[in-house]
Amino acid sequence: MNTSFLKKLHLEKKNNGTSIGQKDFKSDVYIDSYSPVDGKLIGSVGVTSRKDYDKVVSKAQQAFVTWREMPAPKRGEIVRQYGDELRKYKDALGHLVSYEMGKSLQEGLGEVQEMIDICDFAVGLSRQLYGLTMHSERSQHRMYEQWHPLGIVGIISAFNFPVAVWSWNAMIAMVCGDVCIWKASEKVPLCAVACQNILAKVLKNNKLPDGISSIVTGDYQVGEWMTSDTRISLISATGSVRMGKIVGKAVAERLGRSLLELGGNNAIIVTPSADLKLVLTGAVFGAVGTCGQRCTTTRRLIIHEDIYDQVKDILVKAYKQLKIGNPLDAKNHVGPLIDKAAVEMFLNAIKAAKDQGAHVLVEGGALKGKDYDSGCYVKPAIIEAENHMPIVQHETFAPILYLIKYKGGVEDAIALQNGVPQGLSSAIMTTNLREAERFLCSAGSDCGIANVNIGTSGAEIGGAFGGEKETGGGRESGSDSWKLYMRRQTNTINYSTTIPLAQGIKFDL
DSSP: OOOHHHHHTTOOSEEOSSOTTOTTOOOSSEEEEEOTTTOOEEEEEEOOOHHHHHHHHHHHHHHHHHHTTSOHHHHHHHHHHHHHHHHHHHHHHHHHHHHHHOOOHHHHHHHHHHHHHHHHHHHHHTTOOOOOEEEOSSTTEEEEEEEEEOSEEEEEOOSSSTTHHHHHHHHHHHHTTOEEEEEOOTTSHHHHHHHHHHHHHHHHHTTOOGGGEEEEOOSHHHHHHHHTOTTEEEEEEESOHHHHHHHHHHHHHTTOEEEEEOOOOEEEEEOTTOOHHHHHHHHHHHHHGGGGOSTTOEEEEEEETTTHHHHHHHHHHHHHTOOBSOTTSTTOSBOOOSSHHHHHHHHHHHHHHHHTTOEEEEOOEEOOSGGGTTSOOEEOEEEEOOTTSHHHHSOOSSSEEEEEEEOSSHHHHHHHHHOSSEESEEEEEOSOHHHHHHHHSTTSOOSSEEEESSOSOOOOTTSEEOOEETTOSOOEESTTGGGGGEEEEEEEEEOSSSOOOGGGOOOOO
16 A cells, blocks of 8 residues: 555654644654554554643634734635645545545545635635624614624534545634634544644744644543633534534533534435436435445435335345445445444444344445455445334444335425434435425425435535534535624614614613
């Protein structure tokens, strides 16, 4: 395995796990990062101590005083420079994402491209942080609203998108005038160090405080420090529903702000009029892309009984053609799961489905042999099931696709699709305009994302990303998601010589 990309990203065997560029930090304990691709040690990242964590927050507070005073378009210029640096490092960083996380090289490069795209979006946004002007009921008064930076934004990201989700938050937060502290997943810590190395260079070249962007490294305890820290104005956390409930409660108890992007249990509805070519591509990539480790992964296929057997047959045939192996090899469709614990979870879910009466169409299992030495490779499974089964109601972060049959009209399919606790992404395959519009209306999909004739995964950065119900209700990336990273202020200016009160109240002295 050629790992020259590590040197290009200035990664070492042992890396600082706190804030790159700050020499007063030194780790005593390290997290080892092993690749799920081949099981080899890539490098180690220092764990942030409580003492160093407080130093990071203090430096972030100091940096905020400088950063918030810089005009937003000039902050956008810093983000533009970072986007240009990412273009230079796209190949190396894409390889690292693929090697440390296990997704295909195409997806790794695509994730870095997503970072570049969000930088471009944020640069434009830096000149569009608009407020509103409204008419006052009082004569010779003007009212308007404006938006100010929040302060420190804490970002807790998951392993499956080790760089893109951070950038969704950080680039938007930075043009808004916030500073960021990032706790990446301890399963992919080198990706965070690489991103910070690149950004630290941009900040240094512009003579800006390195506290504008910092990283902290460790397990759940470091996350707990962040969520309970009143100095951090917003916690943006991506992960499981279980984690989100803990984070949401901790932040709410201190009356802070949280932005939660949690689990998905995403379905594609396949109606009798569907174009089966679209169904095949959308369902298979949606189910096995990133080895089923996307929050937008297709986990349920809700198929009308009239075409159920036909769809089932083409899917089973397609799964037989899947190539599983090293994700840096372009001929392979499916790479490994993140670690052996994920493999165990996958196998337990298949067993649970069988115990609950589901019928396995394509048997999933752990793969062994010289090409699968890491112990993290599995064969994706297809299972015929009922929507109400406990295992179907639960999100398993692995490549299991449940086939569910529906009868009647599209309303019946929508009820099944909505009949789970999660509400992230959804899709319908149909050439019937009425079915499509029904799916998108207020009585249709209850998810934050609803697509017609495309799959559940592959969101673009221009739209707000997030979901409802147990998915957490957060929105990141595009549209007006920037408002979550700022505080709103209403201003009234009196340019008369008296002080009339609102609602006609009289107060004469």
